[in-house]
Amino acid sequence: MLRIVLGLIGLLSCASAHSNSVKVKWIDGTPEYLAGTTFGIPWPRGQHLANATTFTASGDAQLQSWVTAYWPDGSLKWTGHALGVSDFPSSEYTITASGPGNSTSPRFKRQSNGMQVSKSGNEIVVDTGKISVTFPRSGNVLVSSIKTSSKTVGSNGRLILRSQSGTSDDDEDGKTTGIEYFSFSSKVLNVTVSEDNTVRTLVTVKGIHTIDGDGTQEDWLPFTVRFYLYANSEAIRVIHTIIYDGDMYKDFLSGIGIRFDVPLSGEELYDRHIRIAGVDSGLLSEAVQGVTGLRRDPGADVRSAQYNGTLLPGNSTWDQRVTTRLQWIPTWGDYRLTQLSPDGFNLKKRTKAGHSWVKIPGGTRSGGLTYLGGATVGGLAVGLRDFWKKYPTSLDISSAATETGSITMWLYSPQAGPMDIRPYHDGLGEDTYAKQLDALEITYEDWEAGYNTPYGVGRTNELYIYAFDTTPSAAKLSTLTNNTNNPPVLVPEPEWMRDTKAIGSYWDVPGVAGDSAQAQKIEDNMDFLIKFYEGQVEQRRWYGFWDHGDVIHTYDDDRHQWRYDIGGYAWDNSELSPDLFFWYFFLRTGRADVYRLAHDQVRHGGEVDSYHLGNFTGLGTRHGVQHWGDSAKQARIATPVYRKTFYYISGGDERTGDLVREVLDVDKAFLLVDARRKVRDPGVVYTPNPEALYLNFGTDWAGIAQAYLIEWERRGPRWEESRDKLIEAIKTYPELKNGFVTGEALYNSLTGAWTPPPTDPNNSGNVTVSHLSGVFGVLETIDQLMDHFGSEQNITKPFFDAFLDYCYYYGASKAEQKVRYGKDFGTLNLKQGHSRYTAYVANHRNNATLVPRVWSEYLGDGSKDGLAPNAPWKSERIDGSDVLVPVDEAKWVSTNAAALYGVAGIENLALVGAPDFSRIRGNGTVEG
Ligand SMILES: *[C@@H]1O[C@H](CO)[C@@H](O)[C@H](O)[C@H]1NC(C)=O
Numbered sequence: 038m039l040r041i042v043l044g045l046i047g048l049l050s051c052a053s054a055h056s057n058s059v060k061v062k063w064i065d066g067t068p069e070y071l072a073g074t075t076f077g078i079p080w081p082r083g084q085h086l087a088n089a090t091t092f093t094a095s096g097d098a099q100l101q102s103w104v105t106a107y108w109p110d111g112s113l114k115w116t117g118h119a120l121g122v123s124d125f126p127s128s129e130y131t132i133t134a135s136g137p138g139n140s141t142s143p144r145f146k147r148q149s150n151g152m153q154v155s156k157s158g159n160e161i162v163v164d165t166g167k168i169s170v171t172f173p174r175s176g177n178v179l180v181s182s183i184k185t186s187s188k189t190v191g192s193n194g195r196l197i198l199r200s201q202s203g204t205s206d207d208d209e210d211g212k213t214t215g216i217e218y219f220s221f222s223s224k225v226l227n228v229t230v231s232e233d234n235t236v237r238t239l240v241t242v243k244g245i246h247t248i249d250g251d252g253t254q255e256d257w258l259p260f261t262v263r264f265y266l267y268a269n270s271e272a273i274r275v276i277h278t279i280i281y282d283g284d285m286y287k288d289f290l291s292g293i294g295i296r297f298d299v300p301l302s303g304e305e306l307y308d309r310h311i312r313i314a315g316v317d318s319g320l321l322s323e324a325v326q327g328v329t330g331l332r333r334d335p336g337a338d339v340r341s342a343q344y345n346g347t348l349l350p351g352n353s354t355w356d357q358r359v360t361t362r363l364q365w366i367p368t369w370g371d372y373r374l375t376q377l378s379p380d381g382f383n384l385k386k387r388t389k390a391g392h393s394w395v396k397i398p399g400g401t402r403s404g405g406l407t408y409l410g411g412a413t414v415g416g417l418a419v420g421l422r423d424f425w426k427k428y429p430t431s432l433d434i435s436s437a438a439t440e441t442g443s444i445t446m447w448l449y450s451p452q453a454g455p456m457d458i459r460p461y462h463d464g465l466g467e468d469t470y471a472k473q474l475d476a477l478e479i480t481y482e483d484w485e486a487g488y489n490t491p492y493g494v495g496r497t498n499e500l501y502i503y504a505f506d507t508t509p510s511a512a513k514l515s516t517l518t519n520n521t522n523n524p525p526v527l528v529p530e531p532e533w534m535r536d537t538k539a540i541g542s543y544w545d546v547p548g549v550a551g552d553s554a555q556a557q558k559i560e561d562n563m564d565f566l567i568k569f570y571e572g573q574v575e576q577r578r579w580y581g582f583w584d585h586g587d588v589i590h591t592y593d594d595d596r597h598q599w600r601y602d603i604g605g606y607a608w609d610n611s612e613l614s615p616d617l618f619f620w621y622f623f624l625r626t627g628r629a630d631v632y633r634l635a636h637d638q639v640r641h642g643g644e645v646d647s648y649h650l651g652n653f654t655g656l657g658t659r660h661g662v663q664h665w666g667d668s669a670k671q672a673r674i675a676t677p678v679y680r681k682t683f684y685y686i687s688g689g690d691e692r693t694g695d696l697v698r699e700v701l702d703v704d705k706a707f708l709l710v711d712a713r714r715k716v717r718d719p720g721v722v723y724t725p726n727p728e729a730l731y732l733n734f735g736t737d738w739a740g741i742a743q744a745y746l747i748e749w750e751r752r753g754p755r756w757e758e759s760r761d762k763l764i765e766a767i768k769t770y771p772e773l774k775n776g777f778v779t780g781e782a783l784y785n786s787l788t789g790a791w792t793p794p795p796t797d798p799n800n801s802g803n804v805t806v807s808h809l810s811g812v813f814g815v816l817e818t819i820d821q822l823m824d825h826f827g828s829e830q831n832i833t834k835p836f837f838d839a840f841l842d843y844c845y846y847y848g849a850s851k852a853e854q855k856v857r858y859g860k861d862f863g864t865l866n867l868k869q870g871h872s873r874y875t876a877y878v879a880n881h882r883n884n885a886t887l888v889p890r891v892w893s894e895y896l897g898d899g900s901k902d903g904l905a906p907n908a909p910w911k912s913e914r915i916d917g918s919d920v921l922v923p924v925d926e927a928k929w930v931s932t933n934a935a936a937l938y939g940v941a942g943i944e945n946l947a948l949v950g951a952p953d954f955s956r957i958r959g960n961g962t963v964e965g
């Protein structure tokens with residue numbers, strides 16, 4: 038209980054004692070290969086003036102720095118940093134900020150051996166010192182050439198898209214009639230390049246897919262492809278984003294790819310090399326014209342050089358029985374690896390089109406990298422991160438026996454058959470709200486015609502391109518395969534991040550709350566949940582083009598199966614914030630496995646579960662069988678609170694920056710979509726109007742507030758408007774008689790002001806409390822807002838008081854609620870998840886008498902609808918004929934409960950310290 042007082046003192050003293058130096062460490066251990074990396078660092082308020090601070094890295098490492106967020110006083114809140122290439126990366130770096138008057142540090146530490154960027158009207162050329170890459174400003178090609186110091190090793194880098202107007206699976210006889218097939222290529226519309234290019238250059242190419250010279254097919258599927266190049270690097274990191282803007286009944290995607298040509302002319306066919314990543318560090322090593330395994334032996338040196346990818350000895354040194362007969366040895370121009378499932382890939386090759394493929398023994402999970410090139414002409418390797426996890430994928434090498442070969446990385450494989458993203462059922466006759474609500478009672482699906490659309494959802498993939506003067510060794514390519522799938526990640530130490538208060542003051546590192554056995558038990562349980570979900574992703578094969586990064590909502594005990602096919606119980610779409618559990622668990626531990634879980638989720642939820650085009654832009658979709666299927670389109674799913682940690686610790690990942698900014702416009706979607714249209718009292722007449730949107734403060738406003746906060750922090754183009762709307766909201770919300778307990782009210786999206794709801798025009802005080810309001814990041818957003826405002830308590834105090842009242846009364850007795858608000862809140866659930874509200878008010882009002890209530894809600898009575906202390910806390914193996922494949926199950930776990938157990942566990946420990954278990958009985962209830 039002392040923790041509350043001590044905790045506050047602790048935070049104050051930490052902030053003032055902040056150092057100018059921050060240690061950043063690799064989450065995965067020191068990488069063996071570093072082609073540059075970008076990371077973020079938070080700073081405490083007031084410590085460094087943004088326009089007067091420079092940064093250096095220990096060991097003279099090359100560093101480029103920029104500001105990603107500001108405190109309101111103009112001091113640094115978050116910075117982004119690019120660290121250069123290194124053959125011998127350090128195990129950690131110290132980043133030092135130097136303020137004005139510090140003559141020991143130069144203003145900018147620019148290295149002259151860095152990048153060169155030249156811009157002309159037609160193109161942008163980036164020279165890293167190792168490779169030079171040309172980006173045309175228009176046309177079909179995104180990258181016209183990739184050159185090493187002496188050779189062009191890649192050209193015509195372009196996107197390819199295939200689609201068809203129908204799919205044949207409706208035809209019993211397998212015949213397809215009337216289906217048209219289309220092949221689109223990229224059309225570049227806009228190319229921009231970063232301003233500061235000391236260590237890192239970013240080229241952003243925006244465009245659309247087109248059929249040249251074709252007037253009948255409209256351009257579609259807009260893309261943004263970002264190319265990150267680091268000084269002295271041979272590698273290009275590519276972030277590839279598409280948005281689906283087709284008609285799901287007519288536009289069936291059948292191939293999404295990126296293709297590079299590889300010039301091979303002048304290279305002997307036996308000196309041309311193919312490499313394809315297999316399983317773990319495995320690699321297929323072949324030559325277009327093989328000289329091994331023949332009836333006549335050209336000589337051991339010749340064979341081993343070919344296998345190793347080095348230039349063959351002069352042909353005069355070979356056994357002439359081979360050199361005179363080379364024309365009889367077939368050349369293999371085409372290779373194809375197809376990963377149509379997460380469990381296996383097939384591999385084959387052929388001499389050329391029109392001839393049979395020959396099978397090559399395949400494997401399970403390909404590393405998703407391929408190389409084509411020659412011993413003297415050099416070549417190109419292209420890799421796709423999480424290749425097998427994003428199945429169906431494939432990679433092609435084509436025409437390797439001609440003057441120009443090519444590599445195609447298929448993000449969606451043409452071998453998989455057309456992608457069918459139509460609704461999975463016909464609507465079941467649910468043509469009225471009454472029927473839809475009744476259906477919700479049985480499958481928990483909230484269906485409505487017209488809402489089950491993928492129009493506007495996106496997908497982002499990460500690729501790496503590596504350029505070489507000569508064919509690299511197999512070991513090097515294995516290393517690059519690993520780099521592609523596990524790009525090195527640097528993060529500041531958890532204690533540093535916590536003390537800055539730049540990302541919430543409601544989490545702490547393990548152990549600080551007291552190393553009691555009881556706190557340890559909570560830590561162990563959270564660890565169990567993290568590992569359980571990591572294991573379920575693998576065992577349940579939660580992989581695939583759209584699905585990778587999501588988990589499922591609820592378990593079906595009878596089938597020993599998650600309810601992947603049952604309405605609102607299927608894909609989770611961030612319901613009740615598993616994102617916050619995973620990200621805060623990562624922040625406090627720095628664990629690499631947790632980072633990956635959270636990273637994959639942020640790339641999924643931000644893209645697939647949210648809309649980026651059309652009427653729903655800025656909204657996300659409630660959980661369901663298809664990520665976009667449910668008719669509840671909600672800001673609570675798209676809320677930037679789920680992306681924020683990644684955005685800042687990645688140094689401002691630009692794609693995530695776009696996603697966060699989109700939510701600024703969610704007010705336009707609120708005009709078109711009334712989230713509570715089916716459940717509102719029919720007596721309430723509501724016509725959406727920009728000056729009077731009928732919103733819930735937790736599920737709607739919290740999302741837009743987080744978007745405003747980030748825009749303000751970033752000082753983005755709309756930061757002043759965003760700040761002003763936040764201030765207006767904060768001033769006006771407490772004027773509602775019952776504050777947050779009002780639940781829903783009218784929001785003026787032009788000013789940010791709140792006014793009473795239509796059900797209470799005279800502001801006599803509504804009581805509308807929903808268990809859902811508080812479980813989509815509103816507490817976390819408000820806490821971050823209060824930290825951001827800092828001492829501006831004249832503005833924030835009434836608002837914060839109203840919020841703390843909500844925190845207090847949600848879990849208070851009905852009698853207390855009635856005394857305070859004139860009526861009680863009815864029967865509420867999600868008590869365990871809301872224990873963090875009690876902990877929050879206990880901490881902020883320094884009210885130690887509330888601490889037993891916190892733990893009663895988390896571990897005692899309140900845990901009955903969550904994960905109770907006496908739950909099994911282990912999984913059980915199910916195998917044999919009971920299941921398709923052996924699995925571990927934990928029937929007592931639902932994703933809702935796991936998310937809330939995690940978020941509340943982390944926050945309770947941080948806010949009120951370890952539970953006093955002497956008062957807790959064996960069955961988990963709290964005495965007294
Ligand atoms: C792959 O890279 C990660 C991250 O740098 C590293 O921890 C791991 O040891 C590497 N694995 C192999 C097989 O090289």
Ligand SMILES: *[C@@H]1O[C@H](CO)[C@@H](O)[C@H](O)[C@H]1NC(C)=O
Nearest residue numbers: 086087088089109110111112
């Ligand atoms: C730096 O920023 C501060 C606060 O925003 C401002 O007062 C000052 O003029 C700026 N100095 C320079 C050199 O831009």
Ligand SMILES: *[C@@H]1O[C@H](CO)[C@@H](O)[C@H](O)[C@H]1NC(C)=O
Nearest residue numbers: 057133134135136139141142
């Ligand atoms: C000045 O730079 C030195 C060396 O980098 C560093 O130790 C010191 O903390 C800096 N002082 C300030 C005020 O930034």
Ligand SMILES: *[C@@H]1O[C@H](CO)[C@@H](O)[C@H](O)[C@H]1NC(C)=O
Nearest residue numbers: 174226227228229230241243
């Ligand atoms: C390209 O994009 C930039 C940044 O969004 C914008 O300022 C510029 O006007 C665009 N140029 C063209 C030709 O569309």
Ligand SMILES: *[C@@H]1O[C@H](CO)[C@@H](O)[C@H](O)[C@H]1NC(C)=O
Nearest residue numbers: 338341342343344345346347
């Ligand atoms: C080729 O590689 C093998 C092992 O991978 C090695 O034993 C052999 O010496 C290498 N040959 C050449 C010519 O580099």
Ligand SMILES: *[C@@H]1O[C@H](CO)[C@@H](O)[C@H](O)[C@H]1NC(C)=O
Nearest residue numbers: 305351352353357360361363
């Ligand atoms: C050996 O290579 C040279 C140059 O590539 C070629 O002209 C010659 O015909 C080759 N000799 C034989 C015997 O194949």
